[in-house]
Amino acid sequence: MNNRWQGVSFTDRLATVDYRVGERAHIVVDSDVCRSCTTKACVTACPANLFAPTAEGGILFNYEDCFECGTCYMVCNNDGAITWTYPDGGFGVVFHRG
Amino acid sequence: MTSYDAIVVGAGPAGASAALALARAGRRVVMVERGLFPGAKNVYGGVIYGRVLDDIIPAWWEEVPFDRWVVRRSTMVMTPNQSLSIDYRTDAWADAPYNGMTATRSRFDAWLAGRAVAEGATLVTSTVATGLIRDQRGAVVGVRTDRDGAELLAPVVVAADGVNSFLAKEAGLLPKADAAHHTLGVKEVLKLPTEVINDRFGVSNHQGVDIEMLGCTGEVPGGGFLYTNTDSVSIGVVLSLPQLAASGRRPESFIADLKEHPSIAPLLRGATLGEYSAHLIPEGGFHVMPKLAVDGMVLTGDAAGMTLAAGIWLEGVNFAIGSGWTAGQAIDRALATGDVSASGLASYRSDLEESFVLADHRRLRRAPGLVLSERVQQRYPGLVCDLAESFFTVTNPTPKAGGRKWLQAATKKHGVRLRHLVRDGWEGMRTFG
Incomplete structure (x- = not known):
């Protein structure tokens, strides 16, 4: 997958975003459900690029860099695959130029 | 308690x-x-x-x-290598009671x-x-x-x-999830010196510009925006969620394409990324409220x-x-x-x-349905850009073909029938009139 757009790597892109990372993963992915999913829309639609397909057909999710936008659960076709809550109060993304 | x-x-x-x-x-x-x-x-x-x-x-x-009072509002219709803008300016919007601000x-x-x-x-x-x-x-x-x-x-x-x-x-x-009635907005805030923004956009301090764009999101229904802050420019796209998911394209790639557009790239030259962000937008309108x-x-x-x-x-x-x-x-x-x-x-x-x-x-x-419709998204931007090109291109020594010929050629090229134009024109009147 092409991870570079206009010379900005995704790591550099996310480095412009301020986070207060909490200890609790606010989004949990049930990889057993994901294994049967053929579309895996979350992988490409997530604007923070946090869903990574695993070799076994499941999904790895990195909650630390989440924008809390809701795209992943909205586009997900499989009930119960993505459990989505807000991070604990005061944690998560802090937009300064939104 | x-x-x-x-x-x-x-x-x-x-x-x-x-x-x-x-x-x-x-x-x-x-x-x-x-x-x-x-x-x-x-x-x-x-x-x-x-x-x-x-x-x-x-x-x-x-x-x-506020960052800037908006004195220029543009609507830009575009294809990957063309653009046609309606650009309105009044410095009266930089005085009380003001029309709009960037912030x-x-x-x-x-x-x-x-x-x-x-x-x-x-x-x-x-x-x-x-x-x-x-x-x-x-x-x-x-x-x-x-x-x-x-x-x-x-x-x-x-x-x-x-x-x-x-x-x-x-x-x-x-509903727990409702992709059909939501769009994803993704945005980059690009840092530029205040004076550079003033020069490129033709405004003075505290005056700002807002450009809305149609035809810049490829096969995914949506639109683009660009506006000036005090010392940065924000650029982004709004993308229909179901079609974004089906496209297999990453959201930031749409911004990357837009930033390379010949009408946009010169405005952003030398800018550096200040913040990347995203947010959902409820877009169903009155009917699904x-x-x-x-x-x-x-x-x-x-x-x-x-x-x-x-x-x-x-x-x-x-x-x-x-x-x-x-x-x-x-x-x-x-x-x-x-x-x-x-x-x-x-x-x-x-x-x-x-x-x-x-x-x-x-x-x-009726606006969300019309603006996100297939013809408005996929066909009309190219059609009006081609029409504009015909009007503004001097083809000497070939004589000018004239408006009717140009319209025929453009509608044929973009697969639009006259009755579609009439129907959508009427729908546009009903929607915005």
């Missing part, structure tokens, strides 16, 4: 306006905000139209933390919430309202929070908790789907303020009568119908 007259969940523009109305009426009101500060979770796409504040904060423009939500939202606090509202940040508390009859009487499991009780809860409103979902007012009041609770702002994404007008913050303010006043009256049931709170909806909030949504109820 402290007892409140109302609990407002979310201290964005909707929640802050509701809290301000209630505090001004002498009610005890608390705002519960999950971010570090109001605005920390919020992203928008262009212009805040401030006239809604005229009745709420007199001479608001003297204190609002940064971390500052704007914090300012508005601060105004509510100044008039007596309580603000609790870094606290998530995790669920509703109901009485035996099912009426909402408070919220649970993640602050040591504390519960807040009040006769009325204002759900101003944004586009993903879990309170509205828990109350059964919004949820019920606005249940026993003990009202929905406001994005939680109620109150944004207008109708191509020419992209509005949301103003609707959030208008709905929050109207809700606060309706709740004050309901508290006075002692009836905070759905029927006691019904004047919230009827007052909104009288105001611009629901009047504009009703008037433009």
Whole structure:
């Protein structure tokens, strides 16, 4: 997958975003459900690029860099695959130029 | 336990306006905000139209933390290598009462919430309202929070908790997921010196530009935006969620394409990325707006789907303020009568119908369907750009073919029939007329 757009790597892109990372993963992915999913829309639609397909057909999710936008659960076709809550109060993304 | 007259969940523009109305009426009101500060979770796409504040904060423009007053509004229709713009400018918009401003939500939202606090509202940040508390009859009487499991009780809860409103979902007012009626906005804030922005966009200090774009999102229905801040330019796209998911393309790749467009690239030369962000937008319009009041609770702002994404007008913050303010006043009256049931709170909806909030949504109820339709998205941008090219290209020594020939050629090339043009023209009149 092409991870570079206009010379900005995704790591550099996310480095412009301020986070207060909490200890609790606010989004949990049930990889057993994901294994049967053929579309895996979350992988490409997530604007923070946090869903990574695993070799076994499941999904790895990195909650630390989440924008809390809701795209992943909205586009997900499989009930119960993505459990989505807000991070604990005061944690998560802090937009300064939104 | 402290007892409140109302609990407002979310201290964005909707929640802050509701809290301000209630505090001004002498009610005890608390705002519960999950971010570090109001605005920390919020992203928008262009212009805040401030006239809604005229009745709420007199001479608001003297204190609002704006970036630039918008004096140029452009609508650009484009293909990958063409563009046609309607560009309107008036420096009168840089004077009171002003038309619209660009601003940064971390500052704007914090300012508005601060105004509510100044008039007596309580603000609790870094606290998530995790669920509703109901009485035996099912009426909402408070919220649970993640602050040591504390519960807040009040006769009325204002759900101003944004586009993903879990309170509205828990109350059964919004579907759990509804991709078809949401778009994803992704944005890059690109840093440029103030003087460079002034020169490139032809404005002076405190004057700003907002450009809306159609035809820049490839096969995915949506649009683009570009606007000037004090020392940065914000550029982004709005993408229909189902088609984005089906496209297999990453959201930021649409911004990358837009930034390379020959009409856009020169404006951004030398800029560096200041912040990347994304947010969902409720885009269903009037037809899919949820019920606005249940026993003990009202929905406001994005939680109620109150944004207008109708191509020419992209509005949301103003609707959030208008709905929050109207809700606060309706709740004050309901508290006075002692009836905070759905029927006691019904004047919230009827007052909104009288105001611009629901009047504009009703008037433009067909707009989301039209603007996101296949012809408007995929065919008309190329058609009008080709027509413009025909008009402006001098083909000497070949004589000019003339408007009718050009129209025939352009419609044929883009697979548009005359009856489509007539029908969509009529639909456009009905939608925007």
